[in-house]
Amino acid sequence: MLNTREVDLVVIGGGPAGMAAAAAAAGAGVEKIVLLERQEKLGGILPQCIHNGFGLRFFKEELTGPEYAHRFILELKKYPQIQVKTGTMVMKITAGRQVVTAGAAEGLVCYQARAVIFAMGCRERPRGAINIPGTRPAGIYTAGSLQYLMNIEGFIPGREAVILGSGDVGLIMARRLTLEGIRVKAVLELMPFSSGLNRNVVQCLEDFNIPLYLSHTVTAIHGQKRIERVSVAPVDADLRPVVEKEFDLSCDTLVLSVGLIPENELSLQAGVELDPATGGPVVDSFYQTTVDGIFACGNVVHVHDLVDDVSTESIVAGRAAAAYLRGEIGRNRWFPVKAGRNIRSVVPQRIVAGQATPLYIRACFPERNALLCIGNRQSRRRVVSPGETIYYTVKPEDTATTGGFFTVSLEGGEADD
């Protein structure tokens, strides 16, 4: 069989999560670390995010995506114990932390790791997953692949675009296309609210007079070779298109920004339990998954609004992996988090006893002046929106007074209009 290389830690994914986790683990004393990245360069999605707005929380200054990535690439260089393997894809992983990789440089390689950190990120939901009727012409892109084609490859993808979905990448691309002289005719959003950050709605659409149609969707795609137009209709309260109000928009490009899906095929192979609410692994305060010695951080766990939060969380995971390798983290006592009213997801899903734990909370629907209730504690939130993470840090002493679990809920809010 293949030769096996024994290492302390394998980090899968060289985006912001993997880079921060690997550097943190090295900083905490882990000796043999391998960082695997399937692309030819480190940085994940950051190099194509040439807009600014990154780093405000983490570095307290405003950076572009490539600049943000560069900071971590420099950080990695401080640690000779980290071997970076780019152009290397994980083919297989086992619950026993055996990792088989493929790459042009070394061919097939097998690593036996004492700990693993998953940092695979997420992918975009494609057209087929939302089942838009119509033809299958050229000119339909997910927002992220369009961003890659423009910002990395330098191509003009079309002349007239319609964007379906108001996720952050879609909003950013609305502005980007406009700046390059491509007319964005509309951004359509199925829900009655944008799923992106409010700042992006303002800076990317309103500032450029790009119309946002809430509660609208694409009902058909037309054109045999290249897309020629889309049919658009408002949707009713059950999100069903109101066919009588259908209208057409001509375009040669349709951009989809209809959701991100944590990329967890490897997690499933390794036997890690996933949370249906996030699509990512169930993790505890240390970002350890349900499989011993396998940690996870970044968008593979849950889709973040801000890369800054990815970095913060990944440092926790990297340090925890180091502690695990020193034998300091075993199976800890933990309390499950239960989602109550207007809570779609909470990460981590398990709070370790006596451990300060920052929570990332996502609401189901927008409301105002709701009371955020976590265990016995309450705090008022003026505006709640599914597009914006709610932050709350559980204090170590809070776990002493809990009755076996933490319920997170939003209570008594007013409808948002």
Next chain:
Amino acid sequence: MSIPEVDVLVIGGGVVGAALLRELSRYELALLLVEKEADVSFGTSKANSGIVHSGLHDRPGTLKAHLSVRGCRLFPELAAELGFLYKQNGAVVVARSSEEMAGLEKLLENGRANGVKGLSLINREELRRLEPNLAPDLAGGLLAPSGGIVVPFDLVFALTENAVANGAKLMVGTEVLGIKEEKDGFLVRTNRRPLRAKVIVNAAGLHGGEVAAMIGDHSIQIYARKGEEYIFDRKLEGLVQRTIFPLPSKVSKGILVIPTVDGNIMIGPTAHRVEDYDLSTSPAGWNEVYSEARKLVPALQAKDLITAFSGLRAVGPTGDFIIAPSAVSPRFINAAGIESPGLTAAPAIAEYIVELIKESGLRLRRKRDFNPFRPVVRLRELNPRGQADLMQKDPAYGQIVCRCEMVSAGEIRDAVRRGATTLDGVKLRTRSGMGRCQGGFCTPRLIRLLSAELGLPPEEISKNGPGSELLFGRLRGGREEKTKEEKEDA
């Protein structure tokens, strides 16, 4: 310039044309296949359900019955020679009620009359044991173990590639515009250059009527019957083992649940006559397919859908295949109205047409050096040792381009050398872009690889031929690049 002349011209690069070209390449003949689309299999065959039917459905005594039973028998050896994706997974026709059990008995007799081997009726319990995820209220089934599944376009590529390796010629993007009968054959006008052929086989599918009309044969009336199909994520692999059929209706075999060779679950097809050749999918089609399929397999869920497509069956006037020399000319052979089970029958149709060509007077002499095998590398299907060896020999096989389906740069390059000139051509040959992300990550890389291997600027790379180019130009200040020719000039 003289007009090139071939012995046999095959019009149409679908599964029938491809199977015939390969069968004819066993003989010392000058062969040419012309296809109007940018690649073979880009028409009806691309959207085929990929079922190798046992032959139990067809009316005894028809060409359909005879050739599908024969075709089904030819598949295992053909797959071994050509290495296309095929599996003899068996089929089961299910009855929803005890009344329908009577229908299964009739179908059993029908199948036996056609010479289908191994058929048996099974009761509710046996059906549950074999296929535990079927709806619990089904009354029983008719088991057809000889039935199989195949990736239809992969079959077409395999057949044409092997034919070309054995000396046949292939011209894609070549549309026949007119045919004139001459003393010893035909003069054929195309959108590219004129050709001469001693014998013509019309395997033009939906356009079979138009092509026949070019020599004055107006007997072939073809209409299109559309079928929509929906594909689910591979994580459902194993939901059913066999291809699940309901009791057939008059016009079609019904909405099926198909486990594809690649491990996806596919449901469909609809069967509705259409007047134009529009390939859209529709909410009505989805509702029909989904509700019917869930009556068979209730565990199917819309959230696991990854893609959908539709195709057009070429339906002829007689209800049977029309495979015969035209009444207008004995050297012009029609292979028309090849609807289901045309894919299954294709290898047998090819044999049948070779006999017709012999009868037309053309002398056929077997080649000594015919090579029945087609080499193809699929990283995904090798064991780790095989993968490691391959990557050591050629590092391009270690460079994974499509993360969902594990396709390497080496396989993409091979696909272009095997004939792909478009994104869809690469996708259908390698599965790159066919997984759960549907090309979100690999499309830009495929454009690059195609551009480099073909020596064309990226702007000329298309999805499936002229008019479907993906890019409109370069951004200001974008990276400047030279094509192969420019580099050579410099």
